[in-house]
Amino acid sequence: IAGITQAPTSQILAAGRRMTLRCTQDMRHNAMYWYRQDLGLGLRLIHYSNTAGTTGKGEVPDGYSVSRANTDDFPLTLASAVPSQTSVYFCASSENLDSGRDTQYFGPGTRLTVL
Amino acid sequence: QKEVEQNSGPLSVPEGAIASLNCTYSDRGSQSFFWYRQYSGKSPELIMFIYSNGDKEDGRFTAQLNKASQYVSLLIRDSQPSDSATYLCAVTRDGGTSYGKLTFGQGTILTVHP
Numbered sequence: 292i293a294g295i296t297q298a299p300t301s302q303i304l305a306a307g308r309r310m311t312l313r314c315t316q317d318m319r320h321n322a323m324y325w326y327r328q329d330l331g332l333g334l335r336l337i338h339y340s341n342t343a344g345t346t347g348k349g350e351v352p353d354g355y356s357v358s359r360a361n362t363d364d365f366p367l368t369l370a371s372a373v374p375s376q377t378s379v380y381f382c383a384s385s386e387n388l389d390s391g392r393d394t395q396y397f398g399p400g401t402r403l404t405v406l
Numbered sequence: 407q408k409e410v411e412q413n414s415g416p417l418s419v420p421e422g423a424i425a426s427l428n429c430t431y432s433d434r435g436s437q438s439f440f441w442y443r444q445y446s447g448k449s450p451e452l453i454m455f456i457y458s459n460g461d462k463e464d465g466r467f468t469a470q471l472n473k474a475s476q477y478v479s480l481l482i483r484d485s486q487p488s489d490s491a492t493y494l495c496a497v498t499r500d501g502g503t504s505y506g507k508l509t510f511g512q513g514t515i516l517t518v519h520p
Binding site for chain 1: 414510
């Protein structure tokens, strides 16, 4: 089934630990995105990638890093987790970034709790 | 001022009524407008997009855009309990540093009661 998968589904993490959230899409989309969703704040863009090998910072990039080694995978890493990173994380993809009109498709999300 | 603002609600309407969801945006460079629906515990899914001033209809859904007033709305006719969800407004601009990237409002919770 075509779409986006994310792993893990949920995770409880001790502060200071390193964590990588995984995202894989099989739609051969060029653009991929990571968002966090917090109550009352909506979805906020963390990082994005226009194509394999390129990444960019979104609205709230601090404390997060990404890589895009190939078209399908776009992992998000928290180098040293802090409680303020407790959130639901969504990965998304679209055919391209440049048009601004391509539909973004979202993965099922990862619920992360940092204690 | 937030870039994209929505009334967080909750908005409660009876079954069969018209639900009206509103969104304002601050960036006059915004060109493309999207409405996503998000059920509790699920991921957002696109239900409508609109690029030009005026109305766009798709089944029970109508999106309305007024760029002069920086206002976009979503009307849901014949509301059903299955429409109960959070509705997210999102915008992109077609140029500048925010090129192509969605900016979301905080969402409006809609409840349709039988």
